[in-house]
Amino acid sequence: MLITGPLYIHDDSRLENWVEMFKKRYPEPSDYELDVRRLDYSQYGLQLDDYEELVVVAPMTIGSYLYYILSETRVELAISSGEPEAAIRDWCHSTLLNVFGDETREVLFEAYITYVTRDRGR
Secondary structure, three states, rough: EEEEEEEEEEOEEHHHHHHHHHHHHHOOOOOOOOHHHOOOOOHEEEEEEEEEEEEEEEEEEEEHHHHHHHHHHHHHHHHOOOOOOOHHHHHHHHHHHHOOOOOOOEEEEEEEEEEEEOOOOO
């Protein structure tokens, strides 16, 4: 299963707004987009059997969400471009306080599962 975002909290737009702010501050690499439904599986002797989209709900605190968001490729790119990781962490923490406070929130993630098997016709 792969989590793709966007991330949100039911009946609360603050996390969605924060994610948009985060994306503007830390853009993703221009060549990063990947659509697993369009990969050429056959060159590896595989075939895509199914693709399923779903929503995953995860109870998260500001600490667990911060741990998640700092694993983003966008953050890795910012660090490799010279921005200190501590500065990114501090910005994320201070701006997420408005969303989480000291509560545990149910965060919804858009995700997908791909079912890939060996191509038995080869």
